[in-house]
Amino acid sequence: MELKRRGFLGVALVGASVLAAPAVLGSGRPRVVVVGGGSGGATAARHLAMQSGGAIDVTLVEPSRTYYTCYFSNLALGGVWSFDDLGHSYANLAAVHGINVVHDWAVGVDRDARTVTLAGGGVLPWDRLVLSPGIDFVDGAVPGWDVAAQGRMPHAYKGGTQAALLAAQVEGMREGGVFAMVAPPNPYRCPPGPYERISMVAHVLTQRNPTAKILLVDPKESFSKQALFEEGWQRHYPGMIERIDPLFGADNVSVDPEAMTVDIDGVIEQVDVCNVIPAQKAGRIAEVAGLTNDAGWVPVDPHTMKARADEAVFVLGDASQQGDMPKSGYSANSQAKVAVNVIRHELLDTRLFPARYSNTCWSLIAPDDGVKVGAAYDATDEKIATRDSFISQTGEDTDLRAATFAESIGWYRGITADMFG
Incomplete structure (x- = not known):
């Protein structure tokens, strides 16, 4: 077609x-x-x-x-x-x-x-x-992150080497590790893009690291094609993806690239890979x-x-x-x-x-x-x-x-x- x-x-x-x-x-x-x-x-x-x-x-x-x-x-x-x-x-x-x-x-x-x-x-x-x-990117949009941290916590939201870096980090995750994404607020480039990315990371982890987890920290109440993505995640990657929305603190997030942690409204999550997509x-x-x-x-x-x-x-x-x-x-x-x-x-x-x-x-x-x-x-x-x-x-x-x-x-x-x- x-x-x-x-x-x-x-x-x-x-x-x-x-x-x-x-x-x-x-x-x-x-x-x-x-x-x-x-x-x-x-x-x-x-x-x-x-x-x-x-x-x-x-x-x-x-x-x-x-x-x-x-x-x-x-x-x-x-x-x-x-x-x-x-x-x-x-x-x-x-x-x-x-x-x-x-x-x-x-x-x-x-x-x-x-x-x-x-x-x-x-x-x-x-x-x-x-x-x-x-x-x-808007300066200070995600406290703790700036472009100097993109080597440890890639954004991969512009064409070039960032996406390849993120792919290498996913492939190198420890067994049973945690991939986290800090999704952007509206408006942003390619509304379904972060959620397609979650899908593709889940596809790789299902093959290479099936006990790994994906943590999606999303400051939006809803997102593009939400019903389609959630149906697909349940079908293809059951139990792997957890989405945290503003009701559970996703609108109050900071990161520590050196410690590889994500702070979600005071709750500290240790992660292995973190994809930060700022405002x-x-x-x-x-x-x-x-x-x-x-x-x-x-x-x-x-x-x-x-x-x-x-x-x-x-x-x-x-x-x-x-x-x-x-x-x-x-x-x-x-x-x-x-x-x-x-x-x-x-x-x-x-x-x-x-x-x-x-x-x-x-x-x-x-x-x-x-x-x-x-x-x-x-x-x-x-x-x-x-x-x-x-x-x-x-x-x-x-x-x-x-x-x-x-x-x-x-x-x-x-x-x-x-x-x-």
Whole structure:
């Protein structure tokens, strides 16, 4: 049930004509700088270059030379995929699409001068700026934990080496040991992600360390796909997973990385592995640009994905505060295509199409036991609002669950091809 590439790219308005109109901002090509090479940024850069026929000068700023998706990292953690399966190169964006790919950190944004400053000292001018920086963590969100402790208590909630570190820690657990997760409060990247991770850790422990226990410390009263996950945990991993919610002190948690303990409302738990996923906010460059609100996110116009604070800046994906869409790779990809349509219209005078958004989040509970949730959305003046939604049902048969997992693999191949060509 792999998704057809043509159907997946339909959201990108592939029916729209690709026009290479003269630049309207001066004698040279208009310049778009994209900061962040993930699902939002890479999609925006590729589609801007491809759909403009070279009429827009596109620069992508991304420090990593290989992009490792955070989504599907749980499958690698669970041994269903390898970590190499998550890695993707930016080579095609440069060689095939003519994008100027700059591997550096964006450290400054001057919205008046319309420039981006790089850590290496370079300065990039822009006519439109696209920020898709993902997430950063809220300082002090989990007392006792900061990024200096991520070697002992990994977050594994950004692409890269953290997920592999967490996997190694799980594999090295003592027999009958305890894996703990401190889950994040809302809002956060990938709502079902922590619970898929619990499922994949349980899958590994069931095979390697069946007397081990999993302690899920969750500050939320409820979570995405809760009934589906809890049904699956009971079916596949009975007695292994204990969830502690706010009623039992999960909203008052601290950790001690050196002692490897978790303090839950005064009750000290000794653990062998601890995955701390702190509260989140927009990636730092959004704050540096002066676009974030008191909650740490960037309010955007739902019709365009423009930052409310600056009509020349577009903010995509996890960093944006846009309404009902979850912070997911699918959402970022969908939002990027809306932004591309608007940017092309403004810079090349091409046709402007109404905003269309969609999202699906798949999760794997056990090998071949996949579930999903998703929706289609409308842009209103206030927010991106849910129009129609769907979710897997408890009690589904094994063939349907296996087909749902296969569908998720098709989506992954589709979106990564859409991002990197």
